[in-house]
Amino acid sequence: MLRFIIQFGASSFLLLFSTAFALYEGSAILDNSLEWEYSTPFTELLYGEVNKSSDISQLDYFVYAAKFQPAYPVIMVLSSLYLLILIGYYVFKQVKKLFACYLFFLGGGLFSFSYFT
Numbered sequence: 001m002l003r004f005i006i007q008f009g010a011s012s013f014l015l016l017f018s019t020a021f022a023l024y025e026g027s028a029i030l031d032n033s034l035e036w037e038y039s040t041p042f043t044e045l046l047y048g049e050v051n052k053s054s055d056i057s058q059l060d061y062f063v064y065a066a067k068f069q070p071a072y073p074v075i076m077v078l079s080s081l082y083l084l085i086l087i088g089y090y091v092f093k094q095v096k097k098l099f100a101c102y103l104f105f106l107g108g109g110l111f112s113f114s115y116f117t
Helices: 002-031 033-039 041-046 059-068 071-091 096-116
Strands: none
Touching: 002 033, 002 059, 002 071, 033 059, 041 059, 059 071, 071 096
């Protein structure tokens, strides 16, 4: 149980740390008005055209960071996947076949998400 808590705490800290830095790096989109047309899909989907920097959604910060400085967004994705697998292992550790099914559906869901985006 102690190993689970340490792994969960470390990966949660890494996720929060990388999220904060990805937001910081992505906030550079506010200064780059030439990139607003190409790096603001969430703002255009939710609110329409971007006219000023205050219109930009914070979700677009992640898009901009992933596009130009992808280190912290990649760490975010990896630590999120590690957390999902760790939680699944802890929940289904008594029945290995359920854990295998969980991994199968997690992989299928990730494949479907990547296929449709």
